[in-house]
Amino acid sequence: MNQPAAPSERYAKGMETRRSVLGDAHVDRASAQATAFDQPFQTLITESAWGTVWSGTQWTKRERSIVTIALLAALGQDDEVAMHVRATANTGATEEDIREALMHVAIYAGVPAANHAFKIAKLALAELRANNSQEENKG
Structure with missing residues (x-):
């Protein structure tokens, strides 16, 4: 299947x-x-x-990643936000890009949505850093 x-x-x-x-x-x-x-x-x-x-x-994967994170955050799709924040390791979107996307969410979709998405993004970014650190220690 x-x-x-x-x-x-x-x-x-x-x-x-x-x-x-x-x-x-x-x-x-x-x-x-x-x-x-x-x-x-x-x-x-x-x-x-x-x-x-x-x-x-028309858009790069980085641009699509930024827009996707903002849309998912605005919709309160927590698992999808985390997944797409982790995917930034492959799309080229930076932590600064994620922050700016979530700042837009605060203005256009509401502070509570952005506040919650910031919490999710922080956890996902910490997970990425930990994984990257483990990979560096292996090599």
């Missing part, structure tokens, strides 16, 4: 982009957890979100 029997070109591009942004480990976990019930949804997001929107050429 990991993917359609004959993936479309958009699905293949979406999976490539999804892996480049979220990392192989995350995508492999999500794919392994797919069931017959949610596989059509996984195909939909892979083709549309990743194969169309995230694979577009």
